[in-house]
Amino acid sequence: MKAAVLYEPGGVPRYEDFPDPVPADGEVVIDVKAVAVENVDKAIAAGTHYVSAEYPLIPAFDGIGALPDGTLVGFGNIRPPYGALAEKSVVPLGSYVPIPDGVEPAVAAVLASAITAMSMKTAAGFTPGETVLVQGATGVAGRLAVKVARLLGAGRIVATGRDDVQLREIRALGADEVINTAVSDDDLARAYLDAKGDGYDVVLDYLWGRPSEILLRALTPTSFAFGTPTRVVQIGESAGPALTVAASSLRTSGVEICGAAKGLDPRTMDEAYRQIVTWTRSGELTFDVERVPLSDIESAWRRTDLKGRRLVVTP
Numbered sequence: 001m002k003a004a005v006l007y008e009p010g011g012v013p014r015y016e017d018f019p020d021p022v023p024a025d026g027e028v029v030i031d032v033k034a035v036a037v038e039n040v041d042k043a044i045a046a047g048t049h050y051v052s053a054e055y056p057l058i059p060a061f062d063g064i065g066a067l068p069d070g071t072l073v074g075f076g077n078i079r080p081p082y083g084a085l086a087e088k089s090v091v092p093l094g095s096y097v098p099i100p101d102g103v104e105p106a107v108a109a110v111l112a113s114a115i116t117a118m119s120m121k122t123a124a125g126f127t128p129g130e131t132v133l134v135q136g137a138t139g140v141a142g143r144l145a146v147k148v149a150r151l152l153g154a155g156r157i158v159a160t161g162r163d164d165v166q167l168r169e170i171r172a173l174g175a176d177e178v179i180n181t182a183v184s185d186d187d188l189a190r191a192y193l194d195a196k197g198d199g200y201d202v203v204l205d206y207l208w209g210r211p212s213e214i215l216l217r218a219l220t221p222t223s224f225a226f227g228t229p230t231r232v233v234q235i236g237e238s239a240g241p242a243l244t245v246a247a248s249s250l251r252t253s254g255v256e257i258c259g260a261a262k263g264l265d266p267r268t269m270d271e272a273y274r275q276i277v278t279w280t281r282s283g284e285l286t287f288d289v290e291r292v293p294l295s296d297i298e299s300a301w302r303r304t305d306l307k308g309r310r311l312v313v314t315p
């Protein structure tokens, strides 16, 4: 079969022949249809993710494909060195879920990025009318978060990015206010305060690092007045893996920080998934995908011009 084969950490996968997977007892071969290439796949391939890897390997840990009987599924838990970026993959029996009718494979491959935005409900207990701040709204997941916040009935949506052209697009998607983070620390702190209105109820944080450190500092009150509680959901780390939190910014501001996995169990996960699928089928939620054939993996892997579109490889 043809596959994207990676020979060393930090390398670029090559489009090559690779032995077909032979299923062991309890395994099934998947005919791969669509694979979203995400930051986490790049991080694993770069050797910077906590998941260990041995080379050569086929990158991407999940995808959309067909079972031998033709059923379309989302699959994961792939047996190394196989990955999703190939014509075929191999997983334990049951390591897949059916793709709902009416959702094409390339879109199904991106649903997970929208489901993270549902953490505003599952992790932060969002209720309609609340103000949502999306940190990192120009990325794929951040754009979807702005759309999901609108669909869930946010009262106000504030969105951050570092490029004015893209931030205009984010306004068109439904953000009421946008903040460019590519300014001095003091100016950014002021922008967060100017845009907060009655306060940010929920922050969906795809950035972490410098912008979120400045946000938390800006939310520290300067008086003993009661602050408006802000629930920060940690989802991504595009701007940095760590930040410094002053004790006073938690003690006095009412800021609560939790991870996107908070509140997830089979029931809440299923509800979040079903909601995203319902909006997708009805056309209320749209996905910007850039489809490329597997044979173009080398150039596609290097692309930095996607600007909020998800790269989806279709073998």
Ligand SMILES: NC(=O)c1ccc[n+]([C@@H]2O[C@H](COP(=O)([O-])OP(=O)(O)OC[C@H]3O[C@@H](n4cnc5c(N)ncnc54)[C@H](OP(=O)(O)O)[C@@H]3O)[C@@H](O)[C@H]2O)c1
Residues within 6 Å of the ligand: 038, 039, 040, 112, 113, 116, 136, 137, 138, 139, 140, 141, 142, 161, 162, 163, 166, 181, 206, 207, 211, 235, 236, 237, 238, 239, 240, 260, 307, 308
């Ligand atoms: N937990 C989950 O299930 C889950 C799911 C999806 C994503 N994520 C995480 O969420 C984050 C975003 O993912 P994505 O797929 O949306 O990525 P993406 O499409 O590559 O977008 C990255 C975003 O971060 C911004 N950014 C990158 N470096 C920055 C920096 N140094 N300072 C400020 N902004 C910066 C980008 O701005 P520009 O547009 O200006 O480049 C863009 O808005 C990643 O950390 C990803 O791993 C987590």
